[in-house]
Amino acid sequence: MERAVFLDRDGTLIEYRSYPGDPGDVKLAPGAAEALRRLKGLNFRLVVVTNQSGVARGYFDESAVEKIHGRIRELLQPEGIAPDAFYYCPHGPAEEGYEGCCCRKPLPGMILQAAKDLGLDPGKSWMIGDSACDIRAGLSGGCRAILLRTGRGAESELELFSAFTVGQKEKSGTMFSVADDLRAAAGLIVQAETGFST
Numbered sequence: 419m420e421r422a423v424f425l426d427r428d429g430t431l432i433e434y435r436s437y438p439g440d441p442g443d444v445k446l447a448p449g450a451a452e453a454l455r456r457l458k459g460l461n462f463r464l465v466v467v468t469n470q471s472g473v474a475r476g477y478f479d480e481s482a483v484e485k486i487h488g489r490i491r492e493l494l495q496p497e498g499i500a501p502d503a504f505y506y507c508p509h510g511p512a513e514e515g516y517e518g519c520c521c522r523k524p525l526p527g528m529i530l531q532a533a534k535d536l537g538l539d540p541g542k543s544w545m546i547g548d549s550a551c552d553i554r555a556g557l558s559g560g561c562r563a564i565l566l567r568t569g570r571g572a573e574s575e576l577e578l579f580s581a582f583t584v585g586q587k588e589k590s591g592t593m594f595s596v597a598d599d600l601r602a603a604a605g606l607i608v609q610a611e612t613g614f615s616t
């Protein structure tokens with residue numbers, strides 16, 4: 419079984435915008451291509467997992483989501499790097515009255531589906547994202563997790579640390595790391611996997 423780095427999209431792989439629907443607005447996060455190349459160099463598959471409730475909310479349709487993913491591929495192509503797969507949840511949050519689903523992060527549905535589809539071992543994999551829901555999805559999917567301080571990371575860090583330190587027991591586990599950006603997160607993974615720091 420192979421290992422993967424699961425990547426959140428908005429605020430992690432590309433610059434944060436709320437409800438991005440226009441491929442023309444897509445900007446890779448600084449250092450993203452280099453970070454992905456380093457991870458690929460360690461034989462990690464790269465799988466994007468993103469909540470896109472804008473679909474359920476009627477802000478854009480699934481073809482707009484696909485176009486954004488096409489644009490991300492286009493921007494990464496000259497860098498010689500390509501994500502192995504994109505998974506997205508088009509559903510809305512149950513707490514806002516939308517029908518529940520099992521793919522919307524913080525649930526690990528997309529990670530588990532990708533693991534099944536691509537033959538990945540979550541126990542040897544990582545989840546990187548800028549939201550508390552990314553960390554919760556990663557940990558409950560059985561991965562190690564890294565929270566970025568980009569995007570919505572600063573508020574997520576507060577939320578996660580208060581949840582985890584107040585002793586609210588999460589059966590998914592309590593360990594995650596924090597990194598300033600995707601480049602730094604790749605550095606942490608390289609260090610954890612090879613023992614070399616960069």
Ligand SMILES: [Mg+2]
Pocket residue numbers: 426427428429430547548549569
């Ligand atoms: Mg995000």
Ligand SMILES: [Zn+2]
Pocket residue numbers: 507508509519520521522
């Ligand atoms: Zn869903």
